[in-house]
Amino acid sequence: HPFWASLTVAVLVWYSTVTIYVAIKGIGDIRRMLRRLSDSKDAGSGVAS
């Protein structure tokens, strides 16, 4: 069953490698997001849309 065997292996390889990459890059994303939010926190109309 080459299709299901290779798909299962691809899933395991993907989950073992890409997940780590996304996790490392994601930490940077969170830090940048919170920094931008902090910077703009003191800058609004006060009215909700």
Add this chain to the structure above:
Amino acid sequence: MTSNFTWVDGGIVGLYLLATMIVGVAIRRYVTRVEDFIVARREMDVYLGIASLAATEFGIVTCMYASQAGYTRGFAGAIPGICNAIAMAVIGYTGFCVKKLRDSGVMTIPELFEQRYGKFVRWLSGVVIVLGGLLNMGVFLRGGGQFQVVCCGMNIRSLENAMTVLLIGVAVYTILGGMLSVLVTDFLQFVVMSAGLLLVTFLVLGKVGWGSLTAAVDTHYGAGGFNPFVAKGLGWPFVLSNLLTNTAAVLTWQTCIARLLAAKDSRTGRKVYTGTAFFFVCRWVIPGIWGIAALAIVAPGVLAPIGLQFGEKDASLFAMPYLLSQLVPAGMMGILVAAMLAADMSTDSSYMLTWGSVIYNDILAPFRRTAWSERKGILWNRFIVALIGVFLLFWGLWYKLEGNLWEYLQTTGTIYLASMSILLIACCYWRRANNWGAIAGIIVGAALPVLALSLNLFVEVRVPVLDETGNQIIQEGQALTQAVGLARHYVGDNFVNIGTYALVAVAMVVGSLLKPPARSA
């Protein structure tokens, strides 16, 4: 029920829950505007988006229905994941609909509809989105609780307590921090969940073996266990139905769209889609392997009493949690339960928040005569999320599933997926689309799945039970029969689904063409 869950495992789970709560609550100080609460002030970048979307769309309920598909359909049960990944990759790559949606700067899809179809369609769209979404997420908590009871060997009476504690924990940080808390805790949950899923999968493969997996599928389902087109009860309607559902979900499912709309720009949103696509294959294949492993080594007679305990008709749902309760050793069980709780918390929080945002932004919109202050807006959003939490608790305790979990989720999702996806496509690409067509599409799209669900729930037909060779089973001189819902028996869930999409498209076109063109002054 016995299990390998010990106090060490309880400690691991407790530590994880505490860490999540602290992080989730700490984020609340960044929430100063409604836009922060609903779309994280559109500051989400690619990798946080991928982690968040992958975590949100993998809950315990996902694990339950994907493993049930593996147990009852073999490898062919993973087809919905492949359909989902194809839809997400293509839409992310081409920007079909999603580019125009993100570039419009709206916070929800109905808000975009107002620009094209008017205020009433915006409000009506909000109503069907919330109706379909709440019915869909109503079974999440129950599935999560059942997993914990079977997997950890908890007392059945602890189910309600386990569900309540889990929900309160999730609700606290979601209510306080909104989308910002959801994104950050999703990230934490993505890491814990992925580690647990991988560990358990390698354990299952090591203990059961690849050969046993294929042999079990071959023995029980033959060629149909590997090829959905030749599988009994699946075939092309199953594949087409899943392709339609998953394409519509990528375009309009609230949790998906919330990430697109929280992204910095449409380019970032599209990258999140293409980057997350293959995770949707993973979310079906990994639990599917667990389900097939259960097929290989769990005696069917063990499952029926578990199903009876929960009052569920289909005991195949409990094959995977029962397998894990016997297979996963103490210590590792704590990692597994923490991973599954992580999966469930990220799902519950995001569902409560994103459907709450539609109630606030679109259903309550006509009742806001004057502009609300940011403070009042955030307060209302928090109140709505809390109300959804209360609904989830009571619906989760009361509603008992009648059949296959994925088919239920597909049918309830179709209440709005069919109409909203066709309205969105028409809104973006068809100049003649107008409010007549939109209203006709919404009514048809909601009526058909609700009718099918009602017929299945209240009108049953007795059908003979057949053995694997297609012969009727005779017990004590009498033919064995079982009750099946009327629509499920005569039409089938997949044809209800396909028919709904086709008829909504027809209603949209006919309704729009029937409306007389506006006379120019």
